[in-house]
Amino acid sequence: MGKAADKSPEPPAPEASPDLPADDLPKVYRAMVLARVMDERCLTLQRQGRIGFYVPLQGQEAAQVGCAWALDSEDWIFPAYRELGVALVRGVPVKLLLDQFIGNSGDVLKGRQMPNHYGYREFRFVTASSPVGTQISQAVGAAMAARWKGEEIVTVTFFGDGTTSSNDFHAGLNFAGVFKAPTIFFCQNNQWAISLPRERQTRSETLAAKAVAYGFPGVVVDGTDVHAVYRAVRDARDRALAGDGPTLIEAQVYRLGPHSTSDDPRRYRTDAELQKWKDKDPLARLKHELLTSGALTEADDAALWETTRKDVVAAFASAEETSPVDPLTLFDDVFAQRTPQLEAQREEFAALLKEGLIKP
Amino acid sequence: MTELTIVQAINRGLADAMRADPDVLVLGEDVGVNGGVFRATEGLFKEFGGDRVIDTPLSETGIVGAAIGMALYGLKPVAEIQFLDFIYPAFDQIVSELAKFRYRSGGQYPCHVVIRSPYGGGIKGGLYHSQSSEAYFAHTAGLKVVIPSTPADAKGLLATAIADPDPVLFLEPKRIYRAVSGEVPDGDQRVPFGEARIAREGADLTIFAYGAMIPPSVQAAETLAASGTNAEVVDLRTLVPLDEKAVLASVEKTGRAVIVHEAPRFCGFGAELAAILAEKAFFSLKAPIQRVTGYDTPFPYALENAYLPNAERIVHAAKAVVAAG
Structure with a gap:
């Protein structure tokens, strides 16, 4: 259940919170397991040099899957670069994601971005970028556009604790408040922005409290509890569609892994802290619940992990066999049509390529 | 045909686009009830409402x-x-x-956005109401950069910008918002991107300019004509996409080039033009190129008129080019 931030003008009524349907729980758990398996596999693949980079999500599965589960497939996602769990719930195929991590010819993005910066129009999952916070005001603009077009959807934007210090966090939340945009601001407070701890990001007691100044509710949820996350997002979605405007949700989680494969968190945080949060592992928590309710057995669970690992390994093998990206696509999609200058550079490039002076 | 100023032509162009397409909308500071600080959006709020x-x-x-x-x-x-000064x-x-949206998404997410902004000096705006920072944007892959210099072009290029599926930075020469008026075709008359305009034909020397630098360039050409030099003035209209063919064709004809812009010289757009001429029209050039530009200082307040290129400086540079060969 969500706890309203201090002096929030319109705290959501807890009794209105719908529950995550019990029948969905095994599927939710499967999505979380898939995210964890992909994460573990990708960290290994990066160490083996088979993908160039990776941004892990371990510890944030319940927050991401719970949030995505509460949305309609027509809702628009404006992710940061850590939202694998959301993409999987949206239905993005594992192979397609792995194609992006490699940057091969199967990659919808045509190999243009680092791993994790994917996006799929088909799944209403907007292509991510690296600058933090820029997606926030974009989500607000899209929500305003949806309302203008009379479409009953919300936009949801994802970001971390560090992003709450950015220009676009302020601009986006302020615009959303002023225009009562049907947007959900989903902040995964994973306690660390690379090496900077949460308390060095802001003096605010909570990140959710910041919503108060923008004139809409801010809610803190335990981001390791998939039920709490689901209810908070359903509430926020209902509010938005009722015309009551945006909500800031702060899902308190912990980044169990490094910021990215270029980061070594042992330089700035303690084993004791890590262990404390490992004890709250969201997967263990949901598994325990499912075992207790009888919806899952230990044997089912072991089989699930094994099958999922096999599937991911097979998908990656297939992605590795997919042909590399065509070098001449370098000049596509700068504009709808190439300018004469781009056309000339493409010809120059093609000639050098043919002579072997450029090696992709 | 209707006689309009540049700012009136822009206003008319916005209204026409909004009438023709319900997906077109305007947003910004003071654009609604107030009609914009330069009145470019005057009347739109009343006609189309706050949404x-x-x-x-x-x-x-x-x-x-x-x-x-x-x-x-x-x-x-x-x-x-x-103001363009506030775009940072x-x-x-x-x-x-x-x-980068279109590119980074592999073509899935084009960005059909026009950003309009008044640019340039000449209104006693000092450091922060005078800048010409077009070079930053022309340097950025994926942006089109458009700068009209006449009312007809303002309306015709704006119509093209609003119809373009890619992002366009539409820079408006505020110094001549009202100082320049002219006949504007009625209806949806579009001016295509990537086609320079010959503002004045000539055979001896080419003056390249855009936006608010067109009037002093034309004035300089008239002065030069009196002393026997027949200067051509090429109005680039769009920096991206650049009409390289027109740029090269003019210099192949005249053999001499003077490049004018009010932005600082170092790494200004004129540097790109000069490089293109050096690469592709070297053997047509009879004399070294000259640039008449703002200086490599922040934009001054009291010394504004000393800073901005004027017809006299353009004539001075043109004479030097002619004298050199």
Whole structure:
């Protein structure tokens, strides 16, 4: 259940919170397991040099899957670069994601971005970028556009604790408040922005409290509890569609892994802290619940992990066999049509390529 | 045909586009009830209402970010940045997001956004109401940069910008917003991108300019004619895409080039033009190129008229080029 931030003008009524349907729980758990398996596999693949980079999500599965589960497939996602769990719930195929991590010819993005910066129009999952916070005001603009077009959807934007210090966090939340945009601001407070701890990001007691100044509710949820996350997002979605405007949700989680494969968190945080949060592992928590309710057995669970690992390994093998990206696509999609200058550079490039002076 | 000033032509162009296409909307600071600080959006709020003529909070990054989101969702926003000098808070949204969305998404997410902004000096605006920072944007892959110099071009290029599926930075020469008026064709008369305009024909020397530098360039050409030098004035109209063919054709004809812009010289757009001429028209050149530009200083207040290129400086440079060969 969500706890309203201090002096929030319109705290959501807890009794209105719908529950995550019990029948969905095994599927939710499967999505979380898939995210964890992909994460573990990708960290290994990066160490083996088979993908160039990776941004892990371990510890944030319940927050991401719970949030995505509460949305309609027509809702628009404006992710940061850590939202694998959301993409999987949206239905993005594992192979397609792995194609992006490699940057091969199967990659919808045509190999243009680092791993994790994917996006799929088909799944209403907007292509991510690296600058933090820029997606926030974009989500607000899209929500305003949806309302203008009379479409009953919300936009949801994802970001971390560090992003709450950015220009676009302020601009986006302020615009959303002023225009009562049907947007959900989903902040995964994973306690660390690379090496900077949460308390060095802001003096605010909570990140959710910041919503108060923008004139809409801010809610803190335990981001390791998939039920709490689901209810908070359903509430926020209902509010938005009722015309009551945006909500800031702060899902308190912990980044169990490094910021990215270029980061070594042992330089700035303690084993004791890590262990404390490992004890709250969201997967263990949901598994325990499912075992207790009888919806899952230990044997089912072991089989699930094994099958999922096999599937991911097979998908990656297939992605590795997919042909590399065509070098001449370098000049596509700068504009709808190439300018004469781009056309000339493409010809120059093609000639050098043919002579072997450029090696992709 | 109707006689209009540049700012009236822009106003007319916005209204026409909004009437023709319900997906076109305007957003920015003071654009609604107030009609814009230069009155470019006058009357739009009354005709189209606050949902399509949106007064935003004072945040350029918010304006451009929201415009991007609207475009991703299928609208065609025209954002106003009140002065080009104030665009920098939105630089990240423009350079990292707007310009790259189509590319980074593999073509899935085009950004149908126009950003209009008054630019340039000559209105006693000092450091922060006078800048010509077109070079930053022309340097950014994925942005089109358009600068009209006549009322007809202002309306025709704006219509093309609003119809263009890619992001366009539409820079308006505020110094001549009202100082220049002219006949504007009625109806949806578009001026294509990438086609320079010969503002004055000549055979002895080419003056390349755009925006508010066209009037002093034409004036310089008239002065030069009196002393026997027949100068051509090429109005680039769009920096991106650049009409390289017209640039080269003119210099192949005249053999001499003077490049004029009010932005600082170092790494200004004139440097690109000079490089293109050196690469591709070297053997047509009879004399070294000269640039007549703003100086490599911040834009001054009291010394504004000394800083800005004028017809006399252009004539001076042209004479030097002619004397050199």
